[in-house]
Amino acid sequence: MNTFTSPFWDVWVIVIVVASIIGCAWLLWSTGRIKVKNKGPAADGAVSVTGHVWDDDLEEYNNPLPKWWSNLFWITIVFGIVYLALYPGLGSFPGFLGWSSTGAYQQERANFDARLAPLYARYAAMDIEVIARDPAARQTGERLFLTYCSQCHGSDAGGARGFPNLRDGDWLYGGTPETIVQSITKGRMGVMPAFGVALGQEGVRDVAAYVRSLSGLAHGNLRSQLGKPLYVQNCAACHGADGKGNHAMGAPNLTDQVWLYGSSESAIAEGIIKGRNVDAIAGTNAMPAFGEQLTPAQIRVTAAYLWGLSNLAVAAQ
Amino acid sequence: MSSSRPRTIPIVPVEEADEVGLYEIRRKIYPRAVSGIFARWRVFFVVATQLVFYGAPWLMWNSRQAVLFDLGERKFYILGLVFWPQDVVYLSVLLILSALSLFLFTAIAGRVWCGFACPQTVYTEIFLWIERKIEGDRLARIRLDAESVNAKKLAKKGLKHAAWIGLSLWTGITFVGYFTPIRELLLAIPGRLGAWEIFWALFYGFATYGNAGWMREQVCKYMCPYARFQSVMFDKDTLIIAYDEARGEPRGARSRKADPRAAGLGDCINCSICVQVCPTGIDIRQGLQYECIGCAACVDGCDQVMDKMGYPRGLIRYASQNSLAHAWSRSTMWRRVLRPRTLLYAALLMAIALAAGISLALKNPLKVDVIRDRGVLAREARPGVVENVYRAQIMNTSETPQSFRLRVEGLPGIVVAGIEQPIDVGPAATRLVPFRIEAPMEAGAPGSHRIELIVESSGATPLQRRERSTFILPRP
Numbered sequence: 001m002n003t004f005t006s007p008f009w010d011v012w013v014i015v016i017v018v019a020s021i022i023g024c025a026w027l028l029w030s031t032g033r034i035k036v037k038n039k040g041p042a043a044d045g046a047v048s049v050t051g052h053v054w055d056d057d058l059e060e061y062n063n064p065l066p067k068w069w070s071n072l073f074w075i076t077i078v079f080g081i082v083y084l085a086l087y088p089g090l091g092s093f094p095g096f097l098g099w100s101s102t103g104a105y106q107q108e109r110a111n112f113d114a115r116l117a118p119l120y121a122r123y124a125a126m127d128i129e130v131i132a133r134d135p136a137a138r139q140t141g142e143r144l145f146l147t148y149c150s151q152c153h154g155s156d157a158g159g160a161r162g163f164p165n166l167r168d169g170d171w172l173y174g175g176t177p178e179t180i181v182q183s184i185t186k187g188r189m190g191v192m193p194a195f196g197v198a199l200g201q202e203g204v205r206d207v208a209a210y211v212r213s214l215s216g217l218a219h220g221n222l223r224s225q226l227g228k229p230l231y232v233q234n235c236a237a238c239h240g241a242d243g244k245g246n247h248a249m250g251a252p253n254l255t256d257q258v259w260l261y262g263s264s265e266s267a268i269a270e271g272i273i274k275g276r277n278v279d280a281i282a283g284t285n286a287m288p289a290f291g292e293q294l295t296p297a298q299i300r301v302t303a304a305y306l307w308g309l310s311n312l313a314v315a316a317q
Numbered sequence: 318m319s320s321s322r323p324r325t326i327p328i329v330p331v332e333e334a335d336e337v338g339l340y341e342i343r344r345k346i347y348p349r350a351v352s353g354i355f356a357r358w359r360v361f362f363v364v365a366t367q368l369v370f371y372g373a374p375w376l377m378w379n380s381r382q383a384v385l386f387d388l389g390e391r392k393f394y395i396l397g398l399v400f401w402p403q404d405v406v407y408l409s410v411l412l413i414l415s416a417l418s419l420f421l422f423t424a425i426a427g428r429v430w431c432g433f434a435c436p437q438t439v440y441t442e443i444f445l446w447i448e449r450k451i452e453g454d455r456l457a458r459i460r461l462d463a464e465s466v467n468a469k470k471l472a473k474k475g476l477k478h479a480a481w482i483g484l485s486l487w488t489g490i491t492f493v494g495y496f497t498p499i500r501e502l503l504l505a506i507p508g509r510l511g512a513w514e515i516f517w518a519l520f521y522g523f524a525t526y527g528n529a530g531w532m533r534e535q536v537c538k539y540m541c542p543y544a545r546f547q548s549v550m551f552d553k554d555t556l557i558i559a560y561d562e563a564r565g566e567p568r569g570a571r572s573r574k575a576d577p578r579a580a581g582l583g584d585c586i587n588c589s590i591c592v593q594v595c596p597t598g599i600d601i602r603q604g605l606q607y608e609c610i611g612c613a614a615c616v617d618g619c620d621q622v623m624d625k626m627g628y629p630r631g632l633i634r635y636a637s638q639n640s641l642a643h644a645w646s647r648s649t650m651w652r653r654v655l656r657p658r659t660l661l662y663a664a665l666l667m668a669i670a671l672a673a674g675i676s677l678a679l680k681n682p683l684k685v686d687v688i689r690d691r692g693v694l695a696r697e698a699r700p701g702v703v704e705n706v707y708r709a710q711i712m713n714t715s716e717t718p719q720s721f722r723l724r725v726e727g728l729p730g731i732v733v734a735g736i737e738q739p740i741d742v743g744p745a746a747t748r749l750v751p752f753r754i755e756a757p758m759e760a761g762a763p764g765s766h767r768i769e770l771i772v773e774s775s776g777a778t779p780l781q782r783r784e785r786s787t788f789i790l791p792r793p
Contacts (some may be wrong), residue, residue, distance in 0.1 A: 033336045048337065064341035068732060146708075147750065151692055155705045155751035156735055160693040 010091030017090060024078050028070060034062070113295065120297035128177035128300060132308035141305025144298055148290060157309055161261060162283040169310040170258045174247040180303040185296075187289030189277065190250045195234055196273030203230055208268040211235075214243040214255045217263060322570050323588050327562055345462070346446065346534060349455040349593040353617025362433045363442055371487075372736050374494035379716060382498045392745060398677065399745055401714055403684060410673045414666065421662040425654055426635065427557045429610030431543065437536050438610060440488075440529035441596065443483055451477045455593065481530045482522075487502040489522030534597040537610050544607050553642075554653040556635040560591075560602040564792070565632050568602075573626055588622055591615035591633055601633060682715035683780040685772045695791040704734070704755045705788050711740040711750060711772060719774045723752070727768030728788060733757040754788060763792040 004010070034050060050060045052240035087095040094100065119140075123131050131137045146155060152163045164172060173179050173188065199207060210227030212219040232241065238251040245253035252260065261267050261276070261283055277285040290299065321574040378396055385394040393400040400407060422429055432438060452458045452473055464470050487744035493514050494502055502514065528536055537544055551557065565585035571577055577584060585602070592600050594614040599606050601615045619633040640650035690706035712721045720739040725731050735753040742748045754768070765787045773781040 022718070032340060033338050056779065062337065062339070064337075064339060066539060068535070069539065070340045104633045146749070150690070150751070154693040154696075155690050155708050156753055158693070158704075158706060158753070160696065224465045233693050264419060 005166035012091075013089045014093075014202070017084065021080055024073075027072055028077075032070065052297045076165055116295070117297075120295070120301065123297065123301060123304075128304045128307055129311075131301060131304035132312060134304075137301055138305055138308060141301045141308075145305055151301070152287075157294065157306070159260075162285075164260060165258065166306050168258060168310045169245070170253070170256060171310075172213060172250045172252055174246075175307070175310060177303055177307050179247075181299055183287060184294070184299050184303060185289065185291040188250060188285075188287040190285035192251075192271065192276040192285070193240075194273065194278070198234065199230060199272065203227075204269050204272050205265075207231055207235065207272055208265050211243075211254050211268055212263070212265065215257060215263075219265075245301070323586070325587065326589070339661040342410050343522070343535065344598075346596065346598040347455045348596045348614070349590070349618075350449060351594040351614045351617045351621075353620055355613035356617050359433055359438075359612065363439050366434060366436075366439055366527050367443070371491050374491060374499040380629040382500075384495060385498060386496050388496055399714055399716060401684075401712070402711075404680075407673065407677070410669065414670055414673070417662055417666045417669070420550055421659060421666060423547065424552065424555055424659050424662060426611075426763075427551065427555050428543075428547055428609070431537065431610035432612030436612075437528060437541070438596075438612065440525060441533045443484070446479055446598075449481050451480065478530075481526055485522040485526035485530075486518070487522075488525045489518035489520070493518045520615060534608070534610075537597060544610075547607065552658065553639045554637045554650075554656060556637050556650075557605050558601060558609060558613060558616060558633065559636045559638070559641055560585075560633050561631070561636070561641065562602075563641070565602070577628075578635065584623070584626075585630050586622065586626065589624055590618040594618040605638075655726050677729065681780060681782065682713065683715060683719070683721075683772065683774065683782045684712040685770070685782040685784045686710040686712075687784045687786045689786055695789045696732075698753070698755050701758050702755050703758055703760075703790055704753045706751065706753050707786065708774070709750045709752060709770070709772075709784075710747060712747040713741055715746060716744045717776075718743050719776060719780070721772050721774050721780075723750075723770065723772050725754050725768055725770050728756050728760040728766055730760050731788065732766065733770075756788060756790070758790065758793060761790055763790050765789050 048062045048063050052060045084090050085095065086097045087099055089095070098291040123134075123137060126134075126220040143282055145153075145157065149166075150157070153159055153166055154163070164170075169175070171179070172190065173183060195207075196204060206223045206227035207230050208227070209219040209223035210225075210231050231243075238249055239254055240246055240251070243254040245251050252258075257263075259267070261271060271283075276283045294302070370739075373384045374382060378394070383394070384395050387394065391402050419430060452461055459785040461470060461473065466693065482547070490502065491499070493499075496517075497511075497514055502510070505511075505514075521722050532540075533761050561584075565583040567581070567583055568585035568587040569580075569582045570586055571580055571582055589600075591602065592598075592615075594617070595601070596612060596614065597608040597610060599608045601609065613635070616633050616635070623630050623632055635652065637650055639645065639653065686709070688708050688710075690708070691707045697759065709723065711721060718741065720741050722739050723733055723736070732755055733752060734755050736750055740750055766789075768788045770784045770785055770786060771781065772784070773779065
């Protein structure tokens, strides 16, 4: 792909390449014959010398190279010309075979997908809950998970700060197989707005205390009572009046023991003040979309594996 | 050799030429057949090396091919040993041993590799033998080439090239048989052969046909680097193929009954048999030359002539430059084989071979790699318990299935969790196991701690590997 605005570099490259090839050919041709004088050393007058003399008596023999050596060189020059006609090399001329590295990649990708397709074919007719019970599918799903998902969610799918635990049966967007497929294909973006300015410092601590009380964690009683009306005003719209969360928006359930960013008061307060989906420290809440990377069949098998992690009693987990 | 007087071929110097090409048309060499001790040794090496090359792919071991370089599975099988990519150090050792042994026997006896065992020489000799059987001896071959094209010539040449191509194809297929099991390979011909197998069989076959049928001494003279750096490995005590100038000169024809010394002649009768048998077309009487591949054909040829003339053998023989210059006896010359250079090479060779052998014998078939999950620094598994996540790659390089247990040491109360034990790994297989390690929050100070993972099997021959890793305890 040529993104230069002027044809100068094209011409420059073409000139250099063509000049080099012609130069090689000329070099081979012009140095193929030399003038020699026959002043060979005493013993064997059959060896001729080139006539150069160094240090009074150091002479240079002419022991001829075999003809096939220079013939091979000519063949490489011809090969070079043919190659440049067929493949890119002369500036941005694409070559008569139309090869490009992007095209080669796409061809490889297509070949790979074609080889993979039969492996996944038998899952096409199965429901995800059924796939989750198939041992071969589970192993495939585990390998796909380890390759694509484990960097954020951990090799054991147990999550990390800011990355949900996929083994605990607790789902931000709902844990049905279709929702899981949607999460993987389209990605997710959890948006919690910042409430630091609206609530003020004391208001934030009050709300934090109330939130802790919702899940039975230790909290200041007074603060919690002060926080309740603030919660109803600001937080209930997304998190629900009872704090049970909202799958449609991905708002977490605040009454359980699953805390994505930690359960300490300072962690909760940070979320309220800054919101989440702000920066890397407060958490970006961004799950990338894998719809371009994985085929729909692969996503189904991965989703089945993940569904199984939370819903099937697998001894290892 | 005919009984008439040998003709002296005059060497005519090229006169003051104006322009001469820097490249010459190659003149074909027709080596004359020779028999003798060294010729028999060369036949022995041809047979021995080719028996191994063509025969090895057919050997079986434990229901698999005994010698197989499985590139797809990244495992090299040599009899009972399985080499994984992690064992590449043994390849380096093999190369070092090959180089040292090359230095050793080259320092002792010159280019014995070139003349007796090198595949280029071996295949050229096989192809020459075929050529001799079909086209005849040296004179017959020269005459045949000089003829214009006729039915007989076409038939002979056609048969020769057919035989050559057939052998080359079989060589190419055998070569690929080291990488794809040869029995499967043959069963897959012609329909189901893979594209790369076809390519390599044809390429290697073409290389054999080209090098042994056409190029021959051109490889030794112009392509092979060994010819050029042999002088580095020689010293004045190296046994080279030498013409005893003191004994042979001045050369000249004489009757068998005449006394050469009385006629003022040396032992060389100038029959030029040493030139006719030479596969690289040199005259060894001019002294050591880089083209000489050390095949000792001239030694055998000259010995035969000496026998016929009633002179002692050895006018051309294995001799060191020192022994010729100082007229040493054979025993003195042979005693010089044991000198610092050769003794040092031999000592190094034995030491490295011994070390490699011991290392191979004591090789632990269990290999373990442990990688800590970096994204998950540390997690609270339950109140008061911290966990880190890991991946263990357990490689069972033995050819029997194994069962392993994984445990951890390094902090009080630290345990492995989240995997089913024992971990079964099949023969010559590897398994990736994600797992967790849990430790109580108070097990140590916040920060990273060194821990050790132990993987062990409890089979007939217990195996064990210890791998270091780290465990992170967060600030509470």
